[in-house]
Amino acid sequence: MKKNTEIIGQLNELLADFQIFYQNLRGFHWNIQGKNFFELHAKFEELYVDAAAKVDEIAERILTISGTPMHGFQDYLDTAEIVPVKNVHDDETAVKTIISNLEKIIEKERDIKELAGSVDDSGTEDQMSAFIEEQEKTLWMYKAWLK
Template identity: 40%
Template sequence: MLDSIETKKRTYKRLGYSAMETVELIDAMNKLLANYSVHYQKLRNFHWNVKGADFFDVHEKFEEQYNYAKVAIDDIAERIRVFGQTPLSTMREYLDVSEIKECGSDLSSMDMVAEILKDYETLLDHMSNLLEKAADNGDSGTEDMVKGFVKQTEKNHWMLTAFSSKN
């Protein structure tokens, strides 16, 4: 029975992957980078402009989350550089590539939370895609990095969902 199951051999890839080997991987990283960057700016927008009875809770949570996003963005961009490639780095590039879109600052605090929850779902989709590409390329470094993002994003999603639920 084991003979009939194909096992995919994974090989160690040295630093300096060729562009041909990693086109899909770099594309997936740049898409995650673009989405994270728009998400980051949205969190800052909401942090600065939230108002209402739950101001202190939401204001603080958005700051915590944009600080996490800032580190994730840097990690992704530096990971792209490990492969000898240049990450997307302008707002125009981010906005052109990102599925996450900007929005105004005139939302209620709960609408802001709902926006961030949608962002997390989009980010998780891109993380899942990147994990698949990393596994296909035998790239355990990227897999490890993204698994940490998944864990934190799922936790953030859970916490904001609990905060915004109407018991």
């Protein structure tokens, strides 16, 4: 039971990070300016739609393993490692923030995957594997955009 509680706690931390990441992405989508506006406005929307889906999947996984997903904004702010940003209008700052946020999220997902594997929680392990695979590709693409 201790390991289940630990996984639930780590999933709630990931949930908090995704909520802040989601809100950062919404702000980038709304506020981006400059010559890359059309390209990034659309890309940021793709990212926040995906983040919203992952928020739901993480919360449902927490419920599936008999936990309670946190759901208060103050809880997210108090728990998340991702830092809220605001008033970002330039493309490079937005993309660098996305890269930094994704690196933190992937690191946390790897930790959860390892813990889940150690306690035979294949559902959580599989979920984290799928998230990591997709996000590593996204990370590569945004890093390539910066070059």
